[in-house]
Amino acid sequence: MDSVQLQDFAAGLVGGAASVVVGHPLDTIKTRLQAGQGYGNTLNCVLTVYRNESVVGFFKGMSFPLASMAVYSSVVFGVFSNTQRLLSQLRHGDPDSTPVLADMALASMVAGFISVGIGTPVDLVKIRLQMQTQPYIQANMKLKPTVPGFPVYRGPIHCIRTVLQKEGIAGIYRGAGAMLLRDVPGYCLYFIPYTIVCGWITPDGSISPNPSSIWLAGGVAGAISWGTATPMDVVKSRLQADGVYLSKYKGTLDCILQSYQNEGLKVFFRGITVNAVRGFPMCSATFLGYELSLKAMKRDQTETNP
Secondary structure (H helix, E strand, O other): OOOOOOOOOOOHHHHHHHHHHHHHHHHHHHHHHHOOOOOHHHHHHHHHHHHHHHHHHOOOHHHHHHHHHHHHHHHHHHHHHHHHHHHHHHHOOOOOOOHHHHHHHHHHHHHHHHHHHHHHHHHHHHHHHHHHHOOOOOOOOOOOOOOOOOOOOOHHHHHHHHHHHHHHHHHHHOHHHHHHHHHHHHHHHHHHHHHHHHHHHHOOOOOOOOHHHHHHHHHHHHHHHHHHHHHHHHHHHHHOOOOOOOOOOOOHHHHHHHHHHHHHHHHHHHOOOHHHHHHHHHHHHHHHHHHOOOOOOOOHHHOOOO
């Protein structure tokens, strides 16, 4: 059991790294649309970023998430898998028995809750680096001496140090409430659809799903989970981008109210297309990386200990 637990964490690490490489360019576009100003639509945002910052602009802030999201994904998959096995052990007396829907949902929520502790600082740094060259259109810019349109942070470490100096630990965990509201239900709509779709398309008699089944099921799960998570993702992005040049939101509820009053209900669905489109390849890569590396590690273990 101990070895299997470590394998789940290690496989999650591989899946997380794969997802960042695939999904970061679209994540940059999503963040600019949700927290930036003056882009209009997805196509215009892509063209503006490319015209002003070239291809490098789409990968801005990727180095930190590449390392940290691998750890984040490791925790998510490790906690989910081990919680699910624990629940199966308690319910059926066998940790490897097929989990019931309620157990999958509870394991998903536990993974979502624990992941916020790691994910909030990771997302904050990523979003601050993605947004720092984007001007906020405000009448009064005396709140911050930094001039909009010019970099505030020199990199991930400088960003963390600056936020800690100016905003303290609370600043690093800015947006944690919104992320909790996004990820606890969001992971239910991530792991459960994946398991269901994978079961549907895997041929009868197969011991494990093939790569094409994993790719399709992971993509569908990603599109569903990210699409439905968009409203709280908008709030989280705005809270975490807030503070680069000025601070306008007092908290999650204040951000929701201000956003609704100023831009209407449609603001909470800004970036939903990018979220859903980005969710498919990113989560396909995550589950492929996870499942294939887990299978390889178990095969090696079997060969080593026949």
